[in-house]
Amino acid sequence: MTILILAEHDGTQLNPSVQQAVSAAQAWNSNIHVLVAGAEAVVKQAASIAGVERVIYANAPHLNHLLAEDVAGLILSISKDYNVILAAHSSFTFAG
Amino acid sequence: MKILVAVKRVVDHNIKVRIKADGSNVDIEGVKMGVNPFDENAIEEALRLKEKGLATEIIAVSLGGTASSDVLRHALAMGADRAILVATETELQPLAVAKLLKVIVEREKPALTLLGKQAIDDDAGHTGQMLAALLELPQATFASSLKIEANTLTAVREVDGGTETLTLALPAVVTADLRLNEPRFVKLPNLMMARKKPIETLNTSELGIDIQPRLKLVKVSEPAVRKAGIKVDSVEELLNKLRAHEGVLL
Numbered sequence: 001m002t003i004l005i006l007a008e009h010d011g012t013q014l015n016p017s018v019q020q021a022v023s024a025a026q027a028w029n030s031n032i033h034v035l036v037a038g039a040e041a042v043v044k045q046a047a048s049i050a051g052v053e054r055v056i057y058a059n060a061p062h063l064n065h066l067l068a069e070d071v072a073g074l075i076l077s078i079s080k081d082y083n084v085i086l087a088a089h090s091s092f093t094f095a096g
Numbered sequence: 097m098k099i100l101v102a103v104k105r106v107v108d109h110n111i112k113v114r115i116k117a118d119g120s121n122v123d124i125e126g127v128k129m130g131v132n133p134f135d136e137n138a139i140e141e142a143l144r145l146k147e148k149g150l151a152t153e154i155i156a157v158s159l160g161g162t163a164s165s166d167v168l169r170h171a172l173a174m175g176a177d178r179a180i181l182v183a184t185e186t187e188l189q190p191l192a193v194a195k196l197l198k199v200i201v202e203r204e205k206p207a208l209t210l211l212g213k214q215a216i217d218d219d220a221g222h223t224g225q226m227l228a229a230l231l232e233l234p235q236a237t238f239a240s241s242l243k244i245e246a247n248t249l250t251a252v253r254e255v256d257g258g259t260e261t262l263t264l265a266l267p268a269v270v271t272a273d274l275r276l277n278e279p280r281f282v283k284l285p286n287l288m289m290a291r292k293k294p295i296e297t298l299n300t301s302e303l304g305i306d307i308q309p310r311l312k313l314v315k316v317s318e319p320a321v322r323k324a325g326i327k328v329d330s331v332e333e334l335l336n337k338l339r340a341h342e343g344v345l346l
Contacts (some may be wrong), residue, residue, distance in 0.1 A: 010257075
């Protein structure tokens with residue numbers, strides 16, 4: 001079983017909530033992937049979180065501001081590969 | 097421009113709910129109910145847009161048992177033009193509500209659909225987002241300010257780090273934060289007038305949507321009680337307590 005975690009960030013820093021989501025996902029003892037949209041700087045940070053097996057990185061100008069409509073479409077395009085899609089219950093924004 | 101406002105009947109926000117003895121749910125038997133506070137912000141915003149001449153008709157919609165017509169009456173008394181009750185005795189969770197609201201939106205074709213940012217009973221904050229996604233419409237959630245010019249909506253969102261400003265093309269879905277406005281009080285004459293305004297009832301069975309709950313509530317419990325603080329008489333006593341009880345090495 002694979003879990004996809006949605007990364008929230010501000011372009012340069014990964015939001016701490018992502019690490020919390022990874023910790024929570026470890027309860028399932030399964031593979032954890034993190035989806036980073038829009039910011040290459042954040043990819044390495046996501047990859048360095050203990051427990052993350054793979055980081056999926058998507059970049060396009062329209063993804064730069066992490067707008068719900070665009071990111072949802074992105075998640076949907078890879079969702080069939082995952083049993084759980086996990087994210088922090090936040091306002092999900094391109095900010096600190 | 098038509099505006100659709102979704103309103104939910106919830107436990108009155110002043111009530112301190114009690115948990116049932118078996119921990120299966122909260123006990124709301126006989127408890128005072130009312131309009132979800134954030135939905136009142138949504139209604140109020142619709143009214144202001146109408147008063148500015150930007151909206152022509154405000155439709156309030158509520159989903160649930162027949163008692164939900166109470167909150168529709170409240171919306172009508174505030175100034176909504178007509179109301180729709182989507183009636184069912186089945187427990188409605190956010191996904192089902194979003195699917196049902198989609199049917200209403202497709203029927204009424206409002207330029208703007210307003211909801212409260214979350215309901216104070218389940219605190220889910222899901223419905224607006226799901227509705228926008230199902231309709232493939234743009235969304236502005238946790239909105240604390242709204243401006244409409246021609247066919248564009250500018251919303252300021254209250255987000256975790258501060259605020260975020262978005263512009264959306266209409267039609268769109270917006271969920272209201274408390275800071276959006278201060279809802280007007282309902283005056284008795286308006287309450288009386290509201291009785292004459294129409295409430296249309298639609299049965300969920302007529303709408304052909306699968307509204308079965310997807311989530312099962314397993315347990316409800318009180319939050320852990322915060323331990324009382326201890327007053328100490330001297331620094332020595334403070335150090336002793338820290339070492340003995342808190343395991344602090346000093």
